[in-house]
Amino acid sequence: MSRLLARFDVQFPTFHLNVEMDVPMSGITAIFGPSGSGKTTLLRCLAGLERAPTGLLQVGDGIWQDETIGLFRPLYNRPIGYVFQEPRLFPHYNVRANLLYGYKRIPMEERRIVMEQVVEILGIGHLLERRIHKLSGGEQQRVAIGRALLTSPKLLLLDEPLASLDIQRKQELLPFMCRLHEELRIPVLYVSHAVGEILQLADRVVLLQEGHIVGVGTVNEVFTSLTFRGQFGAHRIGAILEAPVAAHEAEYGLTRLEFKGQFLFVPLQAVAVGQVMRVHILSSDVSVVIGRTGCPTSVLNVLEATIIEIREMDQASVDVRLDIGAPIVASITRKSLIALGLKPGQRVFAHIKAVALNEELRA
Amino acid sequence: MGALTDLDLSALWVTIRLATMTVVVLLIMGTPLAWWLAHTRSRFRPIVEALVALPIVLPPTVLGFYILIALGPYGPLGRFADLSLAFTFTGLVIASVFYSMPFVIQPLQSAFEAVGKAPLEAAWSLRASKWDAFLTVISPIALRGYISAIVLGFAHTMGEFGVVLMVGGSIPGQTRVLSTTIFEHVEVGEYAHAHVISAFMLTFSFLVLLAVFIANRRFPIHVS
Numbered sequence: 186m187s188r189l190l191a192r193f194d195v196q197f198p199t200f201h202l203n204v205e206m207d208v209p210m211s212g213i214t215a216i217f218g219p220s221g222s223g224k225t226t227l228l229r230c231l232a233g234l235e236r237a238p239t240g241l242l243q244v245g246d247g248i249w250q251d252e253t254i255g256l257f258r259p260l261y262n263r264p265i266g267y268v269f270q271e272p273r274l275f276p277h278y279n280v281r282a283n284l285l286y287g288y289k290r291i292p293m294e295e296r297r298i299v300m301e302q303v304v305e306i307l308g309i310g311h312l313l314e315r316r317i318h319k320l321s322g323g324e325q326q327r328v329a330i331g332r333a334l335l336t337s338p339k340l341l342l343l344d345e346p347l348a349s350l351d352i353q354r355k356q357e358l359l360p361f362m363c364r365l366h367e368e369l370r371i372p373v374l375y376v377s378h379a380v381g382e383i384l385q386l387a388d389r390v391v392l393l394q395e396g397h398i399v400g401v402g403t404v405n406e407v408f409t410s411l412t413f414r415g416q417f418g419a420h421r422i423g424a425i426l427e428a429p430v431a432a433h434e435a436e437y438g439l440t441r442l443e444f445k446g447q448f449l450f451v452p453l454q455a456v457a458v459g460q461v462m463r464v465h466i467l468s469s470d471v472s473v474v475i476g477r478t479g480c481p482t483s484v485l486n487v488l489e490a491t492i493i494e495i496r497e498m499d500q501a502s503v504d505v506r507l508d509i510g511a512p513i514v515a516s517i518t519r520k521s522l523i524a525l526g527l528k529p530g531q532r533v534f535a536h537i538k539a540v541a542l543n544e545e546l547r548a
Numbered sequence: 549m550g551a552l553t554d555l556d557l558s559a560l561w562v563t564i565r566l567a568t569m570t571v572v573v574l575l576i577m578g579t580p581l582a583w584w585l586a587h588t589r590s591r592f593r594p595i596v597e598a599l600v601a602l603p604i605v606l607p608p609t610v611l612g613f614y615i616l617i618a619l620g621p622y623g624p625l626g627r628f629a630d631l632s633l634a635f636t637f638t639g640l641v642i643a644s645v646f647y648s649m650p651f652v653i654q655p656l657q658s659a660f661e662a663v664g665k666a667p668l669e670a671a672w673s674l675r676a677s678k679w680d681a682f683l684t685v686i687s688p689i690a691l692r693g694y695i696s697a698i699v700l701g702f703a704h705t706m707g708e709f710g711v712v713l714m715v716g717g718s719i720p721g722q723t724r725v726l727s728t729t730i731f732e733h734v735e736v737g738e739y740a741h742a743h744v745i746s747a748f749m750l751t752f753s754f755l756v757l758l759a760v761f762i763a764n765r766r767f768p769i770h771v772s
Contacts (some may be wrong), residue, residue, distance in 0.1 A: 287674030
């Protein structure tokens with residue numbers, strides 16, 4: 186699979202970015218970290234808006250920057266779509282002219298994405314003849330995304346495109362972002378400091394802290410890591426899992442998902458069997474049980490698990506990271522930990538009391 | 549009221565040619581300089597800014613004196629051109645470029661500062677090369693700055709007197725402009741002629757400024 190390889194070491198007046206990054210060129214990769222951790226700077230280095238003096242950037246087969254031989258392709262020679270925090274639309278053009286600005290500047294044979302498609306996905310057909318200042322913030326940002334897409338980019342860079350919007354506009358735009366990814370299949374690097382957005386959108390996370398990458402992995406791996414949990418407002422996440430629908434049990438009002446040979450029950454969903462769903466589990470909804478038969482329970486979701494790691498969070502509570510085919514975290518009391526004598530490597534069962542579903546469905 | 553004489557008309561023509569050429573030269577030279585001033589972090593910036601603003605406060609005779617020396621047969625510019633540029637139309641254009649520089653550079657600089665780098669970066673991300681981005685995005689957004697620069701540069705050049713007299717003299721058809729014509733008329737007591745030209749210049753200057761202010765009101769450029 187095609188990959189993105191980047192190495193940047195830049196000293197700014199108040200800040201030092203030093204990263205080495207290697208991610209697949211597929212799906213949505215979130216660049217996540219607190220404010221001031223260097224997310225935007227990293228994105229600007231990737232785009233070529235900042236030139237790291239010793240930078241190296243390889244995207245698929247193409248080398249975009251290699252300072253050992255003085256190679257640096259300026260942004261306008263990189264097949265990138267960039268969406269800034271603010272829409273940055275051109276005020277002297279209407280919506281249509283803004284959308285076509287980049288489209289007209291790429292060679293005919295590279296135009297894979299066309300106007301009709303973008304207009305349909307982003308729902309901006311009724312805005313085409315409007316002046317920019319007549320649009321709401323959400324509409325402007327949709328046009329900005331459309332404008333970037335119409336350059337048929339090989340890589341889409343999004344710098345907190347939802348940050349300048351209020352909650353309602355954000356909720357409006359999120360489904361568009363999902364469709365965009367599903368229908369156009371462009372690899373996306375998505376900068377955000379909002380855990381919620383990442384849980385809904387991202388496939389993998391690059392975790393940034395004070396200019397350094399401190400973790401890379403699937404959303405589930407990173408947010409169930411006991412090292413990073415508790416930071417970044419992700420402390421209640423137990424797991425984010427993707428599982429296909431195995432069957433519907435309509436008489437009980439339940440849908441059964443299959444996850445690595447085990448089952449998860451969720452409220453009945455109106456989706457086809459085989460459809461992959463993304464589910465969220467809170468760590469406080471997961472408990473640890475030793476022996477299934479010895480402990481009859483009303484809890485439906487009981488999964489075989491192996492303890493990977495245990496970490497005391499404070500005097501009362503303990504996080505236990507379990508493997509159920511993917512990591513999941515249970516927050517239990519220290520008293521239970523001692524009473525059950527839990528140890529890493531031990532075979533146990535995870536009882537999951539509640540499973541929340543993402544509204545969003547993934548193909 | 550006496551009608552304009554042929555001499556007056558030729559002065560009008562010289563004035564318009566002078567102002568037009570000065571503005572064209574200043575736009576071409578001034579755009580990169582104003583852009584640099586708007587975005588540089590160089591510590592030389594205040595020095596350059598002060599130099600550009602100098603003609604606003606300097607007595608025109610001082611400016612005129614130095615330019616005269618530079619343009620003369622033994623001055624650096626005169627030597628370069630291998631002839632004296634003093635008392636020629638070309639010399640007058642060179643002098644006017646210096647004299648009107650702040651009136652073109654400063655509006656451009658503030659316009660570029662207001663536009664910022666954001667639209668430029670957006671244009672680059674949409675495959676526009678540097679020139680393309682400047683012509684299709686930056687200059688239209690900075691349009692108001694350009695209109696102010698053109699109008700102020702033009703009007704200010706039309707109104708110059710001291711520098712013209714020092715560098716150009718008042719040779720009919722070559723370096724005699726409207727402002728010096730008024731002076732000549734007054735010198736020989738032709739007050740009626742002086743009145744006509746003065747009234748024309750007053751009205752023209754007022755109308756030009758009025759047009760700029762109306763244009764700014766009517767066609768505001770929305771920068772979101």
